[in-house]
Amino acid sequence: xxxxxxKELSEAERQAYLDKFGxxxxxxxxxxxxxxxxxxxxxxxxxxxxxxxxxxxxxGALLDELRPLNADQLREKLDxxxxxxxxxxEDQMRCQECMYYLVHKRWCDLPELDLPAEPQWWCRLWRx
Numbered sequence: 001x002x003x004x005x006x007k008e009l010s011e012a013e014r015q016a017y018l019d020k021f022g023x024x025x026x027x028x029x030x031x032x033x034x035x036x037x038x039x040x041x042x043x044x045x046x047x048x049x050x051x052x053x054x055x056x057x058x059x060g061a062l063l064d065e066l067r068p069l070n071a072d073q074l075r076e077k078l079d080x081x082x083x084x085x086x087x088x089x090e091d092q093m094r095c096q097e098c099m100y101y102l103v104h105k106r107w108c109d110l111p112e113l114d115l116p117a118e119p120q121w122w123c124r125l126w127r128x
């Protein structure tokens with residue numbers, strides 16, 4: 001199990017979000033959340049893209065790790081889910097083909113993530 005569970009933002013993390021975006025992730029609009037996600041990667045975020053969950057049990061274990069995170073734990077959600085700002089793998093999988101992606105809202109509707117996403121992005125919770 002992850003050590004991220006129920007971790008609140010530190011005051012420094014909270015203030016950094018407020019200074020840069022005027023809000024924390026929990027209160028951010030769709031467009032601001034997109035900027036926050038892109039900013040995490042611009043600041044060097046490397047996510048856990050492997051192992052890709054091949055079974056329902058492995059998929060469920062990742063969901064169990066994500067479920068207790070709060071909306072402000074954006075970096076942790078991106079890390080655990082293996083989020084990338086580009087297609088992934090030999091088949092160039094991307095959000096646009098994922099069953100959880102809401103095309104017209106540009107949103108990942110997987111409850112444990114519940115984040116905006118661009119069509120060409122990807123995460124290891126990708127499903128068809």
